[in-house]
Amino acid sequence: MITASIVTYNNNLLDLEGILRSLLISPVQKVWVVDHSDTFTGLEGELQEYMRKDDEFLKHEERGFRLEYIKHANKGYGSGHNVALQKALEEGSHYHLVVNPDVWFGAEVIPTLWRLMEEDETIAQVMPKVLFLNGSVQCLAKLLPTPLDLFGRFFLPGKLIAKRNDRFELKHSGYDKTMNVPYLSGCFMFLRMSALKSEGLFDERFFMYIEDTDLTRRLHVKYKTLFFPSVCIYHRFSRLSYHKWRLLLVHITSVIKYFNKWGWIYDSQRRRFNKRLLSELKAYKGE
Numbered sequence: 001m002i003t004a005s006i007v008t009y010n011n012n013l014l015d016l017e018g019i020l021r022s023l024l025i026s027p028v029q030k031v032w033v034v035d036h037s038d039t040f041t042g043l044e045g046e047l048q049e050y051m052r053k054d055d056e057f058l059k060h061e062e063r064g065f066r067l068e069y070i071k072h073a074n075k076g077y078g079s080g081h082n083v084a085l086q087k088a089l090e091e092g093s094h095y096h097l098v099v100n101p102d103v104w105f106g107a108e109v110i111p112t113l114w115r116l117m118e119e120d121e122t123i124a125q126v127m128p129k130v131l132f133l134n135g136s137v138q139c140l141a142k143l144l145p146t147p148l149d150l151f152g153r154f155f156l157p158g159k160l161i162a163k164r165n166d167r168f169e170l171k172h173s174g175y176d177k178t179m180n181v182p183y184l185s186g187c188f189m190f191l192r193m194s195a196l197k198s199e200g201l202f203d204e205r206f207f208m209y210i211e212d213t214d215l216t217r218r219l220h221v222k223y224k225t226l227f228f229p230s231v232c233i234y235h236r237f238s239r240l241s242y243h244k245w246r247l248l249l250v251h252i253t254s255v256i257k258y259f260n261k262w263g264w265i266y267d268s269q270r271r272r273f274n275k276r277l278l279s280e281l282k283a284y285k286g287e
Contacts, residue, residue, distance in 0.1 A: 001029050001030075001091070001092060001093045001094050002026075002028045002095045002096070003028065003030045003031070003084070003088040003093040003095075004031045004032075004096065004097035005080075005081050005085065006019060006032070006034070006100070007034045007077055007081055007101075008034070008036065008037065008101055009036045009037055010037045010039060010041055011035075011037070011041065012043055012046060013043065013046035013050060016033070016101050018104030019099060019100075019104055020050075020057075020067075021104065022103070022104045022106075022109075024056060024057065024060045024065065025106075025107040026107060026110035027114065028097065029064055029065060030065075030066040030067075030068070030091070031065075031068070032068050032069075032084035033069050033070065034072050034083050034084055035069065035071050036074035036080055037074075038074060043069070044071065047067065051067060070083060070084070075204065076204060076208055077186070077207070077208045077209075078201075078203065078204050078211040079204045082201045082204065084096075085098075085196065085201050089193060089197060093193050094192070095114060095117065095192060096190075096193055096196075097110070097188070097190050098186065098188075098189040099189075100187040100188070103188055103235050105128075105232070106231075108231055109231045112231045113126045113128065113228065113231070116228060117190070121192075122224050123223060123224045124191065124196075124219040125191050125192070125219050125223070126226045127140065127141065127185060127189065127226070127227055128229065128231045129175060129227075129228075129230075129231070129233070130187065130188065130232070130234075130235050131233070132234075132235070132237060133236065137175045138185075139170065139171055140184065140185035140187065141185075142168055142169055142170060142181065142184075143170065143273075143277065143278075144182050144217055144267070144270040144274055145168065145213065147259055147265075148161075149165070151255070153165065154248070170277075170281070172281070173281055175229060177229065178226055178227065179226065179227045179277065180225065180226055180280070181216075181220075181227045182216060182217050182273040183212075183217065184216045184227065185212055186215075187237075188235070189216075191219075195219055196219075198222070199218050199221070199223075200218065201215075202215055203261075205261075206257060206258070207250060207254065208250050208251070209250065209254040210251075210255060210257070211254070213258065214258060220273060221269075
């Protein structure tokens with residue numbers, strides 16, 4: 001069984017159209033929409049109307065597709081997805097997709113990732129190649145960050161940290177090969193439920209941002225967490241925290257909590273994971 005969850009905030013049905021169409025044409029059996037809106041958006045009513053009248057939804061509903069709306073107090077991105085993940089565990093889901101509302105993809109993506117994980121039980125998480133609307137690659141497979149990697153992106157001129165940022169984002173990899181990466185983006189996390197049951201769900205201390213870093217590195221201790229470029233998705237990437245002060249403060253708060261948890265200067269696991277990945281990439285290039 002494959003399930004999925006979308007956490008929304010002041011979204012309407014039009015915002016979700018792309019991801020809902022993508023999930024409908026995939027072998028996903030149930031989707032939870034967890035709504036954190038702090039104002040009345042009408043999303044629940046729009047979804048009910050959609051489920052009553054949309055011909056494509058009704059066709060897939062006949063094969064067993066289910067969509068459930070949940071209004072949930074806004075305790076953060078990870079908290080919202082945890083609501084759905086708990087339900088997925090209760091319903092016996094084997095794989096679960098954590099996905100953003102601003103993502104869409106073709107019918108081949110989920111079946112390909114499903115087969116990949118069925119063939120290798122050591123894989124706990126997979127992220128495909130993520131593209132901007134113009135087809136260029138989003139560099140969302142990364143090393144585990146140091147304080148300079150994250151705070152430098154906020155406060156230092158881009159030219160000053162460009163070389164370090166390129167290394168952090170693994171740009172030298174070419175994003176054209178499968179990589180076992182300790183930090184994968186939360187915009188699309190295809191997860192093995194048995195691994196989550198063993199290693200835990202999202203850490204709800206992170207309201208928003210960095211919760212994906214934390215979850216991937218916890219899974220990476222015992223499992224593979226793969227960037228898999230054989231299939232791709234599209235993501236309307238906005239980086240709102242770089243443009244809005246309130247979100248920037250939320251982001252910085254999460255970064256501080258992350259380093260308080262894992263270590264600011266001394267983080268032996270970070271050093272070990274990053275060294276191993278960089279060595280694997282060098283070996284691949286024959287350096």
